[in-house]
Amino acid sequence: MGLLVEGQWQDVWYDTEGNEGKFKRQESKFRETISTQSGAKYAPESGRYHLYVSLACPWAHRTLIFRKLKGLEPHISVSVVNPDMLDKGWTFAPYPGATEDHLFNFDYMHQVYTKAQADITTRVTVPVLWDKKTQTIVNNESSEIIRIFNTAFNTLTGNTDDYYPDALANEIDELNERIYHDVNNGVYKSGFATTQAAYEEAVIPLFETLDWLEARLSSRRYLTGNTVTEADWRLFTTLVRFDPVYVGHFKCNLKSIKDYPNLYGYLRDLYQVEGVAETVNMDHIKRHYYFSHDMINPTRVVPKGPLQDLNAPHERDTIG
């Protein structure tokens, strides 16, 4: 665990001390887009872009789901880091289900960042969308990468499925805003808190929002009604990690997702969408958190459970 300072790797843990025990996520550095507009710096071309992901990471997981659902697998290649994030950060050390760095054969993910900018100061996060043509990072912010995948390659793939339709954009934005702060990032704020107050400040709104979502999903199959949108996939990647990791490791244990009938059925419904289960790697997910965060789990023992069958019938087809 660490970060790059002026291109040099430094091994330090998140600084919560200067922030009353609270975990604060840094802004992503690379925020360009891919567009069909003439003169655009990054045009949608088959084989031009490469995605760096961790199968453990909920933010990277969003981009893998969109790559799958939007038919982008033949057009955008992928490298998968080792699930352990230790003193050198993310690495390409061999591990089942991980890959080498297909572009540069680097050992460490931080080398991809310094390849883009030699003197960069940044955390070294995944996902990263790399441009082989200009040899740089186009974007390393998952919420933007999934918007790019949603539309930019439509003419290439012929896939016009829209997970952020204009008619629902405001509603999706509002849902994303609450779910990001209280749920997606809420689990991290709970788990990385180093004071009781900071933990409670995160865990209480987390469960208030889960209660609110449970009620919302009693009359709607998906968050906005009867079509799956971006908001659902953004929530899904946190829900699928919740009982296996966040309940125990991050102390998000007021309830489990299996205690919420609607949320649990909704999780199974999304998991059973064609292609999605292939993007979920429970071994990488559990191994990453329990093994990498030794200040939270010093023994690094990875729990066996919970027993969970995400292929069980969800019976949500009749709702909404």
Ligand SMILES: N[C@@H](CCC(=O)N[C@@H](CS)C(=O)NCC(=O)O)C(=O)O
């Ligand atoms: N805002 C980023 C966050 C990505 C992120 O924090 N990824 C984690 C893995 S789950 C990471 O790479 N952390 C490394 C670090 O913070 O040093 C996004 O959504 O793309």
